[in-house]
Amino acid sequence: MPLQDPTAWMDDLNVYLDDEEVASTAALWEPELLYRGSRVGAALWLAVVGLVAGVLGAVTFSPGIRGSLAAFGAYLLAVLVVLRAVGPLTRRLLDASMTFHAKSTVFWAVLLAAAAMLGAARDATWAAYAISVGGGVLLGIVHGGNTPRTVRREDAWMMAALPLAPLCTGVATWVHRNALGSMGSIAAAAVAGAIAGAYFVPMSALLAWSRNEAHGLAQLAKLYLHNENFAARAVACLDRAIALAPDDAELYNLRGTAYSKLDDAERAAADWARMTALLPQRAEPIMNLGVDHLRRGQLDRAVELLEHALQLDGNDATIHSNLGAALERRGDLDRAIAHYDHAIAIRPRYPNAFANRAFAHFRRGDHARAVADCERALTLQPHFANAAVNRAHALGAMGEHAAAARSYREALEMDPSPEVREEALRGLEALGAAADDDSAPS
Structure with missing residues (x-):
């Protein structure tokens, strides 16, 4: 099974987060994303933290430090004091927004040092460098894949991390084995x-150099767009981002989406028109305008716009899926299913398309296929409440009322959006099942 990007949900604005989750996540992210202190100072401090953490990590794995139990205990106590001081020192020297980066630096530097020392301890040369360099490659891939939210160029971050991590661990092992x-x-x-911790000298410089406040504001806005109650906050973030980067088309696209969630169709259309002016060949603003018309029930105009978007990019799975939704709402079920088929052919791991195709199958009376599509959607996205509700609809139509009731209740346990929650409750009521029995959430 291919690995999934754990941050992919951020770009899928169909993923719903409840009010508490959005507010608590924003409180954690905002200081980091909106840091305005010295970039040079931040780079120097994180480099120092990386070097010190690398030293502490390597010494911890050194057999010499474990020669005396009392000395080793005192050393570990000193290490604990140093590590606990990283956060307060970072807040004092920089500000609270850098504490996450400092703690993350400690974590990764210790792992790099451990890989170097575990390699250095091997007798066989091949084993030494297999552990050291191989461990560095693995750590470079994982660290490089976790791009800081303030860094816009994810490819640059990965391209730096991947060679630097094994280089530092390999050199550290070689120096330990041959020169010390x-x-x-x-x-x-x-x-x-x-030497292993020196990985964070160039990486900290890259972090400081590539920090982009407009991008940070856009990331915060994306978080807010996962709940319509926070759409106004998303607009506020994007207003600030656009003031910093007035020619960034993606910012207008996001703000258009925020205005759409606020039911301000005129401003949404204006922002998507601005994106089209900046990037005339992009299908996304046309698609989003079509989705806005779909939200407001203007189905013929939605279909027209989404078909236009497909002319610009016929291989966009999201456009096919949204066109399928518009056609399904209009009652053209065969064409809707055909577009869902196209979406899934382009992007086989697309839970929204499976869940939406399931509902079209349900409306056409093909309940077994509807259940199968919902099961596939839930395999891809286990807490996908809309898929659980659509599965319950199909099971109920098949006469499997107990299974349908269980599926509705599962949906309610997945913290669904208010609309999906109401649909699940209506489904339970239609089945004659009590929504507030012992197995339903409170």
Whole structure:
């Protein structure tokens, strides 16, 4: 099974987050995303943290430090004090927004140092570098794949992390094995750890250089767009972002989506028109305008716009899926299913398309296919409440009332959007099942 990007939900604005989750996540993200302190100071501090953490990590794995149980205990206590001081020192020297990066630096630097020292301890040369360099490659891939939210160029972050991590662990292992024989084991480990932790010298510089406040504001706006109650806050973030980057078409696209969620169709259309003026060949603003008409029940205009978007990009699975939704709402079920088929052929792991195709199958009376599509959607996205509701509709139509009631209740346990929650409750009521029995959520 291919690996899934754990952050992909951010770009899928169909994913619903409840009020509390949005507010708490925003409180965590906002300081980091909106840091306005010294970039040079931040880069220097994170580089120092990486070097120190690398030293501590390597010394911890050095056999010399474990020669005396009392000394080792005192060392671990000192390490704990140093690590606990990282957050307060970061807040004092920079500000609270950098504490996450500082703690993350400690974590990754210790792992890099551990890979270097575990390799250095092997007798066989091939085993030493297989562990050290191989561990560095793995850590570079994982760290490079977790791009900081303030960094716009994800490819640049990965392209830097992937070669630098194994280079630092490999060099640290080589130096420890070949150039530090006259040193005591603790001192040798400290030098090797500093070399491994030196990974964060260029990476901290890259973080500071690529920090983009407009991009940070856009990320915060995306978070807010996962709940319509926060759409006004998304607009406020995007107003600030556009003031910083007035020619960034993606910012207008996001603000158009925010205005659409606020039912301000005129401003939404104006922002999507601005994106089209900046990027005339992009289908996304035309698609979003079509979706806005779909939200407001203007089905013929929605179909027209979505078909236009397909002329610009016939291989966009999202456009096919949205056109399928518009056609289904208009009653053209065969064409709707055909477009869902296209969407799934382009993007086989597309839970929304499976769930929407399921509802079209349900409306056409093909209940077994509807259930199968919902099961596939729930396999791809286990907490997809809309798929659970559509499965319940189909099961109920098949006469499997107990299974349908269970599926409605499962949907209610998935923290669904208010609309999906109401649909599930109506489904339970139609089945004659009590929504407030022991198995239903309170």
